[in-house]
Amino acid sequence: MRLSRAFMPTLKESPADAQVVSHVYLVRGGFIRRLAAGIYNFLPLGWRVVRKIEDIVRDELDRAGAQEVLMPAAVPAELWQESGRWDKYGPELLRFKDRKGADFCIGPTHEEVIVEMVRRDTSSYRDLPLNLYQIQSKFRDEMRPRAGLMRGREFIMKDAYSFDVSEETATTAYWTMYRAYERIFRRCGLDFRAVEADTGAIGGSRSHEFQVLADSGEDAIVACDHCDYAANVEQAEVAAPTAPGIAPGADGHAAATTRATVATPGQKTIEEVSAFLKVPATQLIKTLIYIADDQPVAALVRGDRGLNEIALKKAIGASALYLARDSEVVAATGVAPGFVGPVGLTIPVYADHELRGATAAVTGAGAADAHHVGVDLARDVTVTAFAPLRLAGPGDRCPRCAEGHFRGFKGIEVGHVFFLGTKYSAPMACTFIDEQGASHPMVMGCYGIGITRVAAAAIEQNHDGNGICWPMSIAPYQVEVIALQAGDAAVVAAATALYEGLTARGVEVLFDDRDERPGGKFKDADLIGVPLRIAVGARSLKDGKLELKWRRDDKPTLIDVDGAVAHVAELVAAEQQRLRALADAPSAAPGGAA
């Protein structure tokens, strides 16, 4: 592509609404433009990246035995009513009526549709297993789209669905996809980790997230420094405490052991109370009021801990849970947030395991501007149940091995694999006949990859102060040739020959033939991030040399004009081969290498 004819509008300044590097560079580099909140146009450069990622995904899924299909974006409500999700999914599901008044939605995921597709034409065990996937735009009406492609409302997703006759073969399908995902993300040049995850609204019993490690990630994950256990903090198991987390003298602090009420005017947060009473946060008990299936409950964790809402949900056995609004807190406890305490509560009280045997604790007094000190949980509080409620965090002992401790990471979730079982196939009567003539629901799995999010995640992980440093496998072009002096006939001739020679060999080349100053061309090249750059300039050309520079390197190297086409083509082939070979590294899945 000649840059002089390309639609690649680059910007010197960052758009005001961009907060994360991937968003800034995608917009500045002319990859995407915003059309509405969380909805983007893909310009030629951005679309090329998307297609590169899609091609890798297709290649690996086909290799793993999956078949590509395409389902409609507009889905009739009846299907969603059949699975029960029409009423459960909430406002994130974009609904609309057609001209006849029939309800539809734009599919945010396609379990219902694929089940309908498969059940209609599959009835025998002989037809299974089956693994079907599509790459398609999805729409989720996020309450807060943000960070450009990282969390859009309309986004491109690959979703795959497996259908099996048994738990055993479905488990095999699950791990086959797990291995395919490892290969896909390795080939994309990403540093990622597969972690155990919550199954969330999609449901099911087993799940792994593929998290690209990046400080800008929205997900917190923990990984053992000794064994291979890694999990989203929402899902991470917490090792059983070996001693009460709160006891007199914890942290070397002498604390009251008899209960008393002290005035704490205006001191609401853990930090404020801790500072005001000169008591470490570990001596405090945090009392949180939740509404679980419309009933208020109290959840207790140590002051310095976070509460794991998923764990609380499991402990209660609730299907819906949210942090109570201020008015609901007052209604349930008689006091506003900040001074709520467990003593004397009449609602169910769930306490974190770590609090078992807690004494000398500080809690809210259940009255405005006051706290209790010297609370003995066993003596003063009616605990409905103890459960592992706190959030796992860095430094925690690993629950799976004796020696390890957790390290914390931030991740961007680019893929998710779920073992669904019969969650959709049973209610939707997606069944098969076995050898004995008996009918059974198919055992399903579903597997997603956020294609457009992969592009953003790749930038988060591969950039510097000047722009993007694409891994070659997903770069919009493999090589950028710059004619530094567009007015110099020799330079233009040499650059054009290189461009045409490489293109003829199948190398994807971006040719900066614009009549711009060299500085501007270098800046744009760094911004766009094509991995290999060849500068053709009068200075080197008079010695028969070209300047070759990898985007990640600081200094260029000189190569001979003679044989440059073959030389560069070989470099590209070698780099592509290197990235492709990464896929063959050992797998973390049971059964080893893919």
Place this chain on the structure above:
RNA sequence: CGGGGCGUAGCGCAGUCUGGUAGCGCGCUUGGUUCGGGACCAAGAAGUCGGAGGUUCGAAUCCUCUCGCCCCGACCA
């Protein structure tokens, strides 16, 4: 959905408090000088000041209502 903030030229912003009919930088057009890491000079084009209503002799500026967008917290690829 709760809390905070912003809508003025394609982009980034000033002007709003204290009403007087719109300005700066980048980009764009033309001419000239430049030409190896975002040059300089000169001359231009470009804005119903998000929208509607109101107050006023007069509104970007004050009031009301709306729409859009961004950021911080509960959801997910």
